[in-house]
Amino acid sequence: MKRTKIISLIVALLAVVVLSTFAVRSFFKVDPPKTVTVILKSEKVSEFWSEVISGIERFGAEENIEYDFVSSIDENDVNGQIEIIQEVISRKPDGIILAASDYYKLADMTAKILDADIELVLIDSGVRGNDFDSIVATDNYKAGYDGALQLMRYLEAPKHIVLVNHVQSSLTAIEREQGARDALIEEYGDITVEIFYCNDDPAAAYDYIERLHRYGVEIDGIIGLNERSTVGAARFLDEHEEASHIPIVGFDSSVEEIQLLEKEVVKALVIQQPFSMGYTAMKTLSEVIEHSKVAKNIDTGALIITKDNMYDQENQVILFPFNRE
């Protein structure tokens, strides 16, 4: 009698367990959303960053993620970014995506973020040390190297190449410059690689090329290492028939650059994939928060765009942000 009672008790318990499991599964399927704060480096949103943001937003909308954006005033406002990071740490989100404005000065802050048990994915630019879960960026050295290789297609025994760069302190700029210079020296050996910093001002780039031209300096090729530098140098070539034979390879993309490319003033553009970068960064962070293993370094890659391939399906998507609405 006692045994049968025990058996019925076990059966009843089992039934309760099975049923409640089902009930719980169907009624409490929703996890609380992950919270993510994206810390950018400038309030001025360029085309590049607006694509990064839309990549981030795209993944954020696909998954159950609550995200917000904060930013320092501009790229030089390093202390402002440090203050913002401190404020964000005190809010304790699950994760942070950080576009670091300084390679050296932010290294301590990234360590603090991790110490506060917040996951950290760096985007676009790195910081010194290893205090982050993953970095999603373009391999800028490789991009610079590839850009120089592309320029070589339009060169014949060059003597003098001008690299127009934006700012001396930017790690992105330095890496691209290094890549381009290495490729040129490897190929030609005895060659003058002149570097001009235009401080992100197209007019300065324009003036510099004009000055060289005016003084009769023979220029065999130009590489504009970011959008502003490219546009400045290319405008001069576009406006001066006698200089239009000089090949120029640019970086990044904007409507003006695309038009210059279509006019064949600019021979090729090396473009990053900002949407992909934003999307991948958010995806990676989401995976880190879920405790999946992720790669420490993720290169979202750079593409070489020429007039011939710019309207190829895969390239036009990156050149011309897709917006159905």
Place this chain on the structure above:
Amino acid sequence: MSKYKWYQRFESIQSSMTFSFVVLIAGVLGLSSLLSFYFVQQSNRESAVFYTKEIISQMSHNIEYYTREMESVTRSITTNYDTLRYFNDDEHMTELQRELIRDRVVNQLSSLLDSRKDITSAALFGSNGQVISYNDKPIRSYTDFTRSDWYKGASENGGRPYITGSYVQNIYEDQYPWVVSMSSMMYDSFSKSSIGIMVLDMNYATINEICSGVSLGDQGYVYILDRDGAVVWHPKQQLVHSNLYKELLTEIIGREDGIYEEEVNGADKVYIVETSDSTGWRIVAVMDGKEMVQNLDQLSALFILIAVISILTSFFIARTISATLSRPIRRLKKSMLEVQKGNLDEEVRIDNRNEIGDLSHTFNAMTNEIKELLDANFKAQRLKRKSEFKALQAQINPHFLYNTLDSIIWMSLANKKDEVVEMTSALAKLFRLSINKGDELITIQGEVDHVTNYLKIQKYRYESKLSYDIHLEPSVKNYWTQKLILQPLVENAIYHGIKLKAEGGHINVMIFEDEDTLVMRVSDNGIGMDEQRLGDVRALNTSSKSGVGTKNVIERLKLVYGDKVDIEFESKLEVGTSVTIRIPTELMEVDSDETHKNY
């Protein structure tokens, strides 16, 4: 419980019946649930596929309707009188007239764009090199539009309008919109020769409306590819383009319309492909394999619920039924066990009018019969023992009498008058007790007197070979006991212990009270017994005459006092034998009449 194997637990009728019931019901239920689950799943899947096919063919209709609408919009421009005149290079027209006509065409295009939100741009390219665009929008000089898809498509489509995939329109200055274009050749109404191409660019407003209105569950969606496998519309278009989301593109283009099961991004997907005739677009519906059967989760929960409830119910029903059947059987079994143990008063009360009821009636009858038989047997035994006892009591050992009388003769001849008197008197007392009316009880004092007389007589015979001691505790002398208990034991001690010993021996009789027990002990220092014989005596397992005497004493004591009486034999070869009888005093009556004499 562990000493049973699991199947032995089902050896009782109730548990095996319950088990079989539950297994049967659960089996039938489980099988039918599985089958119905399978069929529901199949039909769910089929209806999902059917529903989706309906949806995409509806989509295909909508797209065709939309393209026909665009075709008629295009035709309204290309067949327009002004358009034809302008591109026909009418030499009779003045420059002013040309300007006027051009203005009218531009206005027509512009008002068309104003009235329709889904058309972003439109332009006419004449074979004569003339270009008219909406709002007179500047056309880029450095763009070679003859290389674009829309231009080539229209030229090669034999007069029918051509629909492009989605692409970036780059003919207008300063703008790069993503569009889908319809391009169409313009023909002179008279000569039927080609005079140019019209291109009409559509944004995604209408296509969005057609596509995103479709709902195929949380995971399902629809996308559209053009003839080359380029994406026209996809809910994750940008992700697909950026290779962040893997989608079947050229894989679909190589296939016929139909249903395909694929594993994409690690999930089971069902692809349904249909071609829209007017555009050549492939409309693809993707359904999540799991989701197609997802609402079955609830169904399966319901199945499990029903199964659990039915198994529980069947368990209790089975238990009740089997208990009703097996309870009387168990009661019968219990009674039988009682009877087996010897309790014949057990009676089964089962009122069932079935076989088990009959069985228990028969069983009761049988027990009664056995009880009567046993009673009869017991009475017979008692009678037999009584007669044996009587016989023993009546028994006078002829040797003893002969020897005693012989001793008296010798004493008379020797003129030992006093001894003769004493011995004869003892003999007389001995016999009086033996033939005493049949009273079975005697006081301890009487019994001691009796054994004293017996020993007196024997002392005359054995003289110095026999010595004895009788110790009687005065407090016990008034207890009533069975008569002729001590004398047979003393007789045995003489004949089997002392007589056989050359130097003779001593007999010690002790009667005393030890706590609540009366102890009677007869011990000698005769030849004793070995282990085997002692064992025989203890087991009353003997056929010798002396054994009969002891056995009779023990049986009579047991008869009266039952198991409460304790008889203990101790013996050692060459040392002696001792017999101790212990009777609880509570079983014995006390003689209050001091003067009473039994002899």
